[in-house]
Amino acid sequence: MEDKLVTLAILTFEKAQILKTMLETEGIEVYIHNVNLIQPVVSAGVRVRIKESDLPHALRIVEDSKWFTEESLKEDSSTSVKKVLIPVDFSDYSIAACEIGINYAHKVGAEVMILHAYFTPYFPSAIPLGDTLAYQINEDDSVQHLLKRVQDDMANICTLLKRKMDLGELPRLEFSNSLREGLPEEEILGFCKEYNPTLVVMGTRGKSQKDLDLIGSVTGEVIEISKIPVLAIPENVPFKNLNDVKNIAFATSFDQRDLVAFDKFMNLFKDFDIQIHIFNISTSKDQWNEIRLAGIREYFKKQYPNSKINHTVLDDGDLLLAIEKFVRDKNIDLISFSTHRRGIFARMFNPSIARKMLFHTDTPMLVLHS
Secondary structure: OOOOEEEEEEEOHHHHHHHHHHHHOOOOOEEEEEOOOOOOOOOOOEEEEEEHHHHHHHHHHHHHOOOOOHHHEOOOOOOOOOEEEEEOOOOHHHHHHHHHHHHHHHHHOOEEEEEEEEOOOOOOOOOOOOOOOOOOOOOOOOHHHHHHHHHHHHHHHHHHHHHHHHOOOOOOOOEEEEEEEOOHHHHHHHHHHHHOOOEEEEEEOOOOOOOOOHHHOHHHHHHHHOOOOEEEEEOOOOOOOHHHOOEEEEEEOOOOHHHHHHHHHHHHHOOOOOEEEEEEOOOOOOOHHHHHHHHHHHHHHHHOOOOEEEEEOOOOOOHHHHHHHHHHHOOOOEEEEEEOOOOHHHHHHOOOHHHHHOOOOOOOEEEEEO
């Protein structure tokens, strides 16, 4: 049987040549496919492909190389254990996140971990202003009292989820839980490094909470920094199962990194029957937007021939309003954005589109680090 080819990375032409040389010196046969076939849609980049049987050896070589960044690699999700991490604060909207996370895990055959982070009166202040995944503690609360309270609440949410499974409201699935002391966003991000989940599912209060500060949002901070895909679930989400999702929007800024993000997106939703709507996140009047979107759609359709993909050029004007109109007009059930690591001041004074959208929509959002 012929050894099929798998994609190891999508890189600039120069980096792809370096990687090709590196692997070939180790006896690995490498094929590079130019993804810049639809000028000027995609910036210069190539798909580095190798035989599937060479993948473990190639990954070891790349991991040993300090030159190569982990963001460039395509994860071999077929051989790794799938995991879903669900941070909770025991609110109604975190229950909704649990339901969606558990249903997704059952669908894709993943294990589930429920996480709660709390801080004590002796921990440095900085109480989150947004989605507080921690307790507001009275002065007379002792550390022991607090710990007992969070243990009881974790036991209660686990009991609730098991009851839903017994009643047939959720699929029967084994899950674990963990309590962490510390600032919620730091503990969630730290736990991600240890647990290495496939997906993080988090609740968020959504559009109705006008008084929330974006900077203080735990979910907002996690989506800006996490390298793991984060699914943000607003409290008014109309469904409990991603099987009910029919239309997913994927935002593009015509950046090469969108190709990597889209590949992660397809890995997460390969078991779902969905219509994908690609849209631009620039509303400036540019004659290339239509051409670029059409080209990207055609490229994606060639790479993922069984997928259903179309494209929409957003209306000119305010971007957030244009996205909201697009969501209404196309009956979008979920929006996917890609983001990349930025400094703390950039995050504070110029929040990403994904972070801004957290409190401008009641539509769930999937944020991918590219």
